[in-house]
Amino acid sequence: MAIKDITLGQYFPGNTAIHRLDPRTKLLFTVLYMIALFLANGVVSYAVLVAVLALCVAISKISPSVLLRSMRAVLIIILITGILNLFYTPAGPGETPLVAFWIFRIYPAGVRAAAFMILRIALLISCTFLLTYTTSPILITDALESLLGPLKKIKVPVHELAMMMSIALRFIPTLVEETDKIMSAQKARGANFDTGNLLQRAKALVPLLVPLFISAFRRADELAVAMECRCYHGGEGRTKLRQLRFARSDYLVLLLGLVLCVGIFLLGRMGV
Amino acid sequence: METPIIKTEELRFSYTGAEGGTPLVLDGVDLEIAPGSFVAVLGHNGSGKSTLAKHLNAILLPAGGKVYVAGMDTAEEEKLLDIRRTVGMVFQNPDNxxxxxxxxxxxxxxxxxxxxxxxxxxxxxxxALKAVGMSEYATHAPHLLSGGQKQRVAIAGVIAMRPKCIVMDEPTAMLDPVGRQEVMETVKSLNRWYGMTVVLITHHMDEAAQAGRVVVMSQGKIILDGPPKAVFSRVDELEAVGLAAPDTVELCRQLNREGGLSLPLDCLDVETCAQALYSLLAQRQRA
Incomplete structure (x- = not known):
């Protein structure tokens, strides 16, 4: 079982203009792009959005096939949404069904809605993947902590959440390695993980999960002591080795994001 | 004598809580550690050596007696951060x-x-990375490093606090021989070139032999304390608490016992042992 193949927002290191942007800029731009996606409702608006994404992909030097492959995981969701839209969209004014059999009717409006919905989800997923492909997880965590900073005033534990996230990221490889070890150890004792029906397989996971959990708790305990030994006392008065700084290009990108949002909104009002 | 960096007075501790709790893991430990020294604390499993280590930077607080770090009582909560930045701690498992x-x-x-x-x-x-010789790995991911390298990163993480003293709780226990060597070299260089006080908790004789002072613990008490040569020559006492003397000392002792020789019992490495044997043979030849 290739447990090492698990990827969670895989990062492709690089040194392109997109890689170099402040992670907060990328995060905010992604959010603006998503808003624009939900405002779009015409061929022109979608064309603009596709062009913007294509441009970003081109600049980031991420190969488009990688992006398409990442789409596979959500293919089913995309298809189901598309099909539902196809059949359930009511007729536009004065439209006759393109196809009619039994209780199903497909109208031109349905085809349009389905195509847009599929495109919308595909773009939504591509833009988030592009964010994680070009930004290291630590930087995303830093950006979140910085952007959510104002929420501290209403007692949201922003620092703690960011710390939890970065520790989780840090321990993924360690725990994956450990899972592999425990699996081998249990296989050596005759455990069988690969055959049987679903229930049997689920049961087979118990001897894997119990030691894994026990060891994770022990690790957590030791880590907490080690962190205390290094004077960890929460986020108060904490400084950072790496400071996030907005450059001129960051302001430019954010401005472009806003323009995109407003532009798509206006296009949407015109219905194109 | 300079004020000790660490001083324990009548230190008693039991994991069950209150002072008369049983069993006592630490039973009246008096220890003074001079600034700049390299002290090894040696003991069998369950001798209380790790518990002692955890008292040295206020992870555990004494049930009875006192611990002073650079004159600060570890029981004073407001001094906690100062204590922890004075005495850094490195643990067994670098991953954690x-x-x-x-x-x-x-x-x-x-x-x-x-x-x-x-x-x-x-x-x-x-x-800190330079001090442990890991500068070239600054931007690497820790999980891709070897055990010895990870432990050196952990040590760097502690010395970046610029502590006066560093306490290591069996830092080599989970490492392969190469990793052990790397870590021991790092520890020695920190002590020698950076003047850092080092307290090394271990059950490896050969590691303890590299220290300037060896403290042997058993059942929560200090039973031997002195320079390595003096401590390791007391083979019988060591054996009584389940610790074997270094191989070279053991060899000399066996030869003395079986062959009626009078070899010194303070040969801690192969070289001095060979020298002692050689001079004995030379003496015999002359006689």
């Missing part, structure tokens, strides 16, 4: 001490907690 997923980020963790400004952190990180 590394917080970040980039080496330099991890080394920066302690100075970040102390509120050091950014440029200051950069400087400390670079110095």
């Amino acid at each position: 001490q590394i917080v970040a997923n980039v080496v330099e980020e991890d080394v920066a963790f302690a100075p970040e907690n102390l509120g050091v400004p950014s440029e200051g952190i950069r400087k400390r990180v670079d110095e």
Whole structure:
């Protein structure tokens, strides 16, 4: 079982203009792009959005096939949404069904809605993947902590959440390695993980999960002591080795994001 | 004598809580550690040596008696951060001490907690990585390093706090021989070139033999304390508490017993042992 193949927002290191942007800029731009996606409702608006994404992909030097492959995981969701839209969209004014059999009717409006919905989800997923492909997880965590900073005033534990996230990221490889070890150890004792029906397989996971959990708790305990030994006392008065700084290009990108949002909104009002 | 960096007085502790609790893990430990010294604390499993270590930077507080770090009583809560930045601690498993997923980020963790400004952190990180010889791995991911390298990163993470003293609780126990060697070299160089006080908790004789002073613990008490040569020549007492003397000492002792020789019992490494044997043979030849 290739447990090492698990990827969670895989990062492709690089040194392109997109890689170099402040992670907060990328995060905010992604959010603006998503808003624009939900405002779009015409061929022109979608064309603009596709062009913007294509441009970003081109600049980031991420190969488009990688992006398409990442789409596979959500293919089913995309298809189901598309099909539902196809059949359930009511007729536009004065439209006759393109196809009619039994209780199903497909109208031109349905085809349009389905195509847009599929495109919308595909773009939504591509833009988030592009964010994680070009930004290291630590930087995303830093950006979140910085952007959510104002929420501290209403007692949201922003620092703690960011710390939890970065520790989780840090321990993924360690725990994956450990899972592999425990699996081998249990296989050596005759455990069988690969055959049987679903229930049997689920049961087979118990001897894997119990030691894994026990060891994770022990690790957590030791880590907490080690962190205390290094004077960890929460986020108060904490400084950072790496400071996030907005450059001129960051302001430019954010401005472009806003323009995109407003532009798509206006296009949407015109219905194109 | 200078004021000791660490001083314990009548230290007693039991994991069950209150002072008369049973069993006592530490039973009246009096220990003074001079600044700049390299002290090894040796003991069998369950001798209380790790528990002692955890008292030295206020992870555990004494049930009875006192612990002073650079004159500060560890029981005083408001001094906690000062105590912890004076005495750093390195543990057995490097994996469970590394917080970040980039080496330099991890080394920066302690100075970040102390509120050091950014440029200051950069400087400390670079110095600390240089001191443990890991500068070239600054931007690597820790999980891809070897055990010895990870443990050196953990040590760097502690010395980035610029502590006066570093306590290591069996730092080599989970490492292969190469990793052990790396870590021991790092520890010795910290003590020799950076003047850092080192307290090394171990059950390896050969590691303890490299220290300037060896403290042997058994059942929560200090039973032997002195320079390595003096401690390791008391083979019978060591054996009584389940510790074997270094092989070279053991060889000399066996030869003395079986062959009626009078070899010295303070040969801690192969070289001095060979020398002792050689001079004995030379003496015989002359006679």
